[in-house]
Structure formats: structure tokens, C-alpha cells
Amino acid sequence: MIIKKYLFIILLFFFSASLWAKELGVSYLNSTRKDHLPIVEIEGKNYLNLYDLERIFDGSIKVDQKSQTINCVIFEKKCEFSFFNNWVHFGKHSYNLHNDIQVINGFFYVPEYFLNLCADKFFHDEVTLDDGSVIINFSSMEKYLIKTIVLDPGHGGKDPGAVGRILGLQEKDIVLNITKKVKKLLEKNLDVKVLLTRHDDRFVSLGDRxxxxxxxxxxxxxxIHCNAAYNTKASGSEVYYLSTAQTHEARAVEAMENEVIKFEDQESISRYTDLDFILYDMRQTEYLNESSELSEMCQKQLVNTLSTKNNGVRQANFYVLRGAFMPAMLVEIAYLSNKYEEKKLLSKDFQEKAAKAIYTSIKQFKDKYDKMN
Ligand SMILES: [Zn+2]
Structure with a gap:
């Protein structure tokens, strides 16, 4: 798997090196931010990598492999493309891009003409093209701060998650309580929309989350999760973000949290194929720095607030983080398999504190990134 991945990256490197030709400067009105937009020549035509466009516009892209469509949200408006097709759908209309969308090694390329459509038709007030450069009105982007937070209480329904050895507490119940408390704190103190992947005791597949x-x-x-280990003495808090698991312990936790796919149907399982993983992995790497930063903030808060053992921030390859195209972390509050921590996890005070720690880290992260924008 690793060899396959490296080979893929090397091939991509050679391929990309032969593609890069020229670029457009990108500047932002009312801001010192600067960027550039590489132009890629494919079959003699000029193209732009959709992920570069996503970056310069602070937009978001969602690819649906099944219907072969790409949804791109820029300035909160949706543009829809189809693989190998020369149309873009915007609002109620379709516009001719004159050349087909290209899909190469998991990257999506749109004809350069798309920029003209952005400036002339789609985002007239926000985007201007000026002889070899793109000018974006930064004040229109200021509205696009951290606004929506999805909290995911692990497990649920037929999947109880970890089960305490002494009191028989189930992970699914504890994490739902804590998640609801985090939601309350976020809604009370920050101007954000908070959504939960489940509100009650029900099964939700990893992909659906x-x-x-x-x-x-x-x-x-x-x-949000509680941990468990064969070693009943294992204790403490840890926070994970996506990558291939680095340590023996991280691999064990990864195997346990990924166990849930045994409850899922064949169709959902087929999502987790190798190729998907490579594509998802590459997409997610864009958010690795942010995810790692958020995880560090949360780990610090958990250990300080709960006085739990500091097991540190770790990287693991959780299915539930793979498909998330945004900064993402998986929190293991404490060990249900440890009799002392199981008792603590039952207490309302401990649950409140855990919620407060998670909330505070999200607030710190939001404060930092909102300021940068
Ligand atoms: Zn779990």
C-alpha cells in the first residue's frame, strides 16, 4: 500500500512537472493577502486546477464519484460540473466552457474560460480580471468565517462502541451526553451553527457522518469517543487527526474505531477502497496543518481540565476522518476499560468538564482563524 502510494506520488510529480507552464497573480482588495493561480496546459488548451480555485476563493469542492459530478461552492453560490463535459451549471442556467473538464490523477481541471465567467457573470462584484492577474474583493470574503461546526458522537444504535468493565457503561451513551453539552456551550457563546450527526441512540454509518x-x-x-484497551491499566486522553497510524497504540485504537464497518452494508464498505483512500487522503492533506493545530489545542484543554494522563496528539487512519473535507479531529476523552476512568466518565461533573475542554479548543481555533481571514 505504501509503495503504491509513493509510486503514485512520484508519477504525479513527473506528470505535474511537465504540465506546469505559467500562472496568474492573485491579489485581494482590502487585504495584504497574495496568491497565485497556475495555468496548466492540457492538449494545447489552458486549464485551472479546481483545488487552486477553491483555495484562492476560500471555496469548497465536493466530488461525487458515483454521479461523476463536482459541486463547487464559491462565495456561497454553487457551480456544478460533470466529469469530461464542457458545461457548468450556475443558478438556473448552464454555461458553455468550450472545452471539457479534465480528470487527471484525482485532480479536476476546468478550462481557463471559467475565470471569465466568474468575473463577467457569476461573481461580478467579487472578481475582476486585469491583464494577467485576478483581483478578489476581500471584503466579500470576510463573511466566510468559521460558522458551521459538525459534532459527531461516536457509535450508536446496534454499535455500542466501548463498554465499561465494571459498570457496563456504553461509549455511545456517554459521548452523546458530552456532545450535547459541547453543542450547548458553542451555541451559547459563539456565533456558529452547530449540527450533530445523531441526536439519539441510532446507528449512523461512517460515510454518512x-x-x-x-x-x-x-x-x-x-x-467524540471514549477509549478502551486490553490493558485495563491504560488511561488518559488523546486526540487524533488523519494519517496512516504512526505508533503501535495508534494502530490499535484505529483498528477498534474502524471495527464499526462490520455493522455497515456492502455498498458503504465499497467506499473505502484503496483508490478512494488515495484521493481522500490527498484532499485531506490540505487540512492536515489545521487539523493538527486543532488537535493540539484540544489535547491541551482535555489534560488541563480533566487532569487525565497526557497521551498526546496522534495520527491514525480513521474511516470517519477520511471523508471529511475540513479540519477534523477525533477525541478520545478517557478509557472506559479503566475502572477509575469509567467511574469518572459516569459523573456529570466530569462530562461537563470534558465538554468545556472540547468547546474551549474549538473557540481558540475559531478565534485564530477568523482573525486571519
Ligand atoms: Zn469510539
Whole structure:
């Protein structure tokens, strides 16, 4: 798997090197922010990588492999493309791009003409083209701060998650309580929309959890869990973000949290194929820095607020984080398999504190990123 991935990256590198030709400067009105937009020549025609457009506009892209469509949200308006097709749908109209959308190694390329449509028709007030450069009105972007947070209480329904050894507490119940408390704190103190992947004791597939976050254009995704280990002495808090698991312990937790797919049907399982993983992995790497930062903030808060053992921030390859196209973390509050921590997890005070810690880290992250925008 790793060899396959490296080979893929090397091939991509050679391929990309031969594609990069020229670029447009990008500047922002009312801001010192600057960027550039590479122009890629494919079969003699000029193209733009959709992910570059997503970055310069602070937009979001969702790819549906099944229907072969790409939904791109820019300035909160939706543009829809289809693979290998020369039309873009915007509002109630369709516009001819004159050349087909290209899909190469998991990247999507739209004809450069799309920029003209942006400036002339779609985002007249926000985008201007000026001889070799793109000018974006930054004040129109200021509205697009961290506004939507999806909280994901792990497990549910037929999947109880970890089960305490002494009191028989079920992870699904504890994390739902804590998640609801986080939601309350966020809504009370910040100007954000908070959505939960489940509100009661029901089963939600892993794919549906991230689809929900993507469909709602969440700016942050937080999956909330309690840990368990064969070693009944294991204790403490840890926060994960996506990657291939780095340590033996991280791999064990990864295997446990991924176990849930045994409850899922064949169709959902087929989503987690190798190729998908590579594509998802590459997409998610865009948010690795943010995810790692959010995880660090949360880990610090958990350990300080709960006085739990600091197991640190770790990387693991959780299915539930793979499909989330936004900063995302998975929180393991404490160990249900440890009799002392199981008792603590039952207490309302401990649950309140855990919620407060998660809330505070989201607030810190939001404060930092809203200021940068
Ligand atoms: Zn769990």
C-alpha cells in the first residue's frame, strides 16, 4: 500500500512537472493577502486546477464519484460540473466552457474560460480580471468565517462502541451526553451553527457522518469517543487527526474505531477502497496543518481540565476522518476499560468538564482563524 502510494506520488510529480507552464497573480482588495493561480496546459488548451480555485476563493469542492459530478461552492453560490463535459451549471442556467473538464490523477481541471465567467457573470462584484492577474474583493470574503461546526458522537444504535468493565457503561451513551453539552456551550457563546450527526441512540454509518458534514459545508468536524484497551491499566486522553497510524497504540485504537464497518452494508464498505483512500487522503492533506493545530489545542484543554494522563496528539487512519473535507479531529476523552476512568466518565461533573475542554479548543481555533481571514 505504501509503495503504491509513493509510486503514485512520484508519477504525479513527473506528470505535474511537465504540465506546469505559467500562472496568474492573485491579489485581494482590502487585504495584504497574495496568491497565485497556475495555468496548466492540457492538449494545447489552458486549464485551472479546481483545488487552486477553491483555495484562492476560500471555496469548497465536493466530488461525487458515483454521479461523476463536482459541486463547487464559491462565495456561497454553487457551480456544478460533470466529469469530461464542457458545461457548468450556475443558478438556473448552464454555461458553455468550450472545452471539457479534465480528470487527471484525482485532480479536476476546468478550462481557463471559467475565470471569465466568474468575473463577467457569476461573481461580478467579487472578481475582476486585469491583464494577467485576478483581483478578489476581500471584503466579500470576510463573511466566510468559521460558522458551521459538525459534532459527531461516536457509535450508536446496534454499535455500542466501548463498554465499561465494571459498570457496563456504553461509549455511545456517554459521548452523546458530552456532545450535547459541547453543542450547548458553542451555541451559547459563539456565533456558529452547530449540527450533530445523531441526536439519539441510532446507528449512523461512517460515510454518512462525513457526508453530512460535507453537505452542510461544515468548517470543523469533531468526532467524540471514549477509549478502551486490553490493558485495563491504560488511561488518559488523546486526540487524533488523519494519517496512516504512526505508533503501535495508534494502530490499535484505529483498528477498534474502524471495527464499526462490520455493522455497515456492502455498498458503504465499497467506499473505502484503496483508490478512494488515495484521493481522500490527498484532499485531506490540505487540512492536515489545521487539523493538527486543532488537535493540539484540544489535547491541551482535555489534560488541563480533566487532569487525565497526557497521551498526546496522534495520527491514525480513521474511516470517519477520511471523508471529511475540513479540519477534523477525533477525541478520545478517557478509557472506559479503566475502572477509575469509567467511574469518572459516569459523573456529570466530569462530562461537563470534558465538554468545556472540547468547546474551549474549538473557540481558540475559531478565534485564530477568523482573525486571519
Ligand atoms: Zn469510539
Amino acid at each position: 462525513t457526508d453530512f458534514a460535507n453537505d452542510n459545508q461544515a468548517d470543523i468536524f469533531v468526532s
